[in-house]
């Protein structure tokens with residue numbers, strides 16, 4: 001069976017447009033709202049979904065996602081709870097790829113094999129683990145392979161030609177290019193600086209390349225969508241949650257409205273192909 | 277394949293402890309390099325640069341010169357006669373790291389790493405600190421070599437270690453209070469890692485304990501092992517034999533591993549670390565990763581950690597800011613698992629009593645961290661017995677702690 005990730009990127013390639021990837025934190029600000037947001041994401045224009053699972057010490061996260069994880073943990077979210085949320089989403093959507101993103105220790109605690117089987121049964125398609133570089137990833141990769149889940153690798157501005165093959169070993173689905181050195185939500189990605197990196201990674205991997213960590217606005221998302229296969233936005237969406245809470249507004253509506261504006265920018269980014 | 281938390285077989289005791297870590301930075305199942313991909317090339321570079329210094333005679337000469345003339349090494353090995361009499365067991369010796377420049381063992385590691393940072397062409401230094409001793413030592417070497425220095429320190433620790441914050445400022449360092457999490461050492465380390473991942477070109481992360489991703493646990497151990505080597509020489513001179521036991525308090529584990537490492541292959545020497553038990557091991561307010569935690573991954577390495585059933589890291593609690601950390605260096609986790617070292621605990625109250633006892637009997641005000649090791653000496657000296665010899669690493673002096681202690685005694689100063 002073709003994976004949901006491969007199918008989605010193939011379909012978008014046929015349309016000649018980049019994917020818009022929405023990152024949300026599972027359980028932020030609470031389970032019910034997070035589920036509402038999740039269910040609304042595809043219609044609002046998210047082509048793929050990255051579902052953050054909270055960790056107490058997210059060392060590559062800036063304040064927005066740190067706080068989102070704290071809100072989710074405070075509301076009682078667990079890794080098991082994240083998979084339940086995913087499974088509930090899957091009941092109404094069998095095509096949008098769902099990628100978990102987080103840190104290693106909750107997975108170590110569960111046990112890689114049991115976790116991978118449970119994740120697969122919940123309709124998870126891919127996994128990104130920020131603090132598990134390829135050198136440490138084999139036991140996890142074995143468990144994910146057995147469960148048909150893609151281990152999505154991160155390439156960064158510090159990944160030189162010598163290191164790139166190490167990073168790409170045993171990867172599938174797509175490659176995530178961290179476009180800035182820094183934590184999430186801090187610096188802004190420069191499309192022109194990103195262009196050669198994306199081309200290099202695409203050539204070396206034969207996989208679609210998603211770009212994230214430095215995209216907050218529709219303008220930036222549009223610019224990145226011209227050079228990459230996918231634009232990922234996380235901190236800016238999570239900030240909408242925080243702001244809605246602060247102003248006592250409808251959290252779901254606020255997040256989905258932001259998703260619509262970002263997704264629109266990604267969809268309009270490339271000039272339609274001329275008829276052959 | 278099983279997740280690596282479930283070792284297939286009980287680990288066999290290695291016959292050469294000096295051969296660890298392996299090429300992947302592993303001590304058995306512990307250690308490794310669990311960092312964000314952005315940092316991977318940096319830790320690999322660091323490892324190569326560090327290994328090159330071992331063959332670099334000029335580097336070693338400069339290191340030794342500074343340790344002698346700037347730090348004041350070798351530190352004395354002192355026979356604590358009145359404590360020995362008081363406990364009525366084995367002879368007790370203190371390795372006097374409290375007499376070092378800046379008042380603790382932390383400077384040994386900082387001298388080594390600042391020379392390495394210079395050699396690597398780095399122009400900005402960052403560090404995390406708990407008690408502030410490592411922050412002060414880092415600020416000191418940065419002043420000495422004219423490098424800008426940013427120290428991350430939990431806001432709670434900033435409040436309870438005021439004198440050290442001021443010392444760092446005097447030395448020209450910028451102290452950045454960290455308010456995430458419990459605002460203590462763990463959170464300061466998160467923030468330092470976030471700085472490093474942001475400033476990859478020019479910045480050197482000077483980690484203060486034998487923790488973090490490989491090569492830090494190995495490198496910090498090596499720079500601190502000068503203490504254990506000196507103890508070996510000094511005790512042979514004083515007693516004509518090796519000690520029966522070496523004892524040290526364990527936060528991240530640098531003063532302990534530096535003391536222990538040169539003795540690991542001497543089977544007859546008992547190796548004893550003391551973890552902080554805070555309010556007590558029966559409570560959830562302690563900082564004893566080995567005695568009260570289980571293996572997991574945090575801050576770049578696999579090691580024993582305080583964590584809940586879900587793998588969320590829990591807050592550590594100790595009266596001593598330098599021990600207030602939910603993890604422990606990976607080599608200690610391994611020494612525990614293979615049975616080469618023993619890890620005891622000591623509560624806040626016991627540490628305070630030992631603090632006072634040491635001041636009154638020996639005229640030495642120890643760091644609260646070191647007081648945790650002193651507190652266990654009574655049992656250890658009795659266990660080893662008369663005619664035996666115990667060496668304890670007095671890792672630092674207690675000037676920084678007098679306000680905390682006064683507070684606990686209900687006194688105002």
Ligand SMILES: Cc1ncc(COP(=O)(O)O)c(C=O)c1O
Pocket residue numbers: 380381382406407408409410484485486525526527528529530531532597598599643645646671672673
């Ligand atoms: C005097 C002293 N001893 C011990 C420690 C604990 O650190 P480690 O376990 O790395 O020696 C500290 C940390 O600040 C300290 O200042």
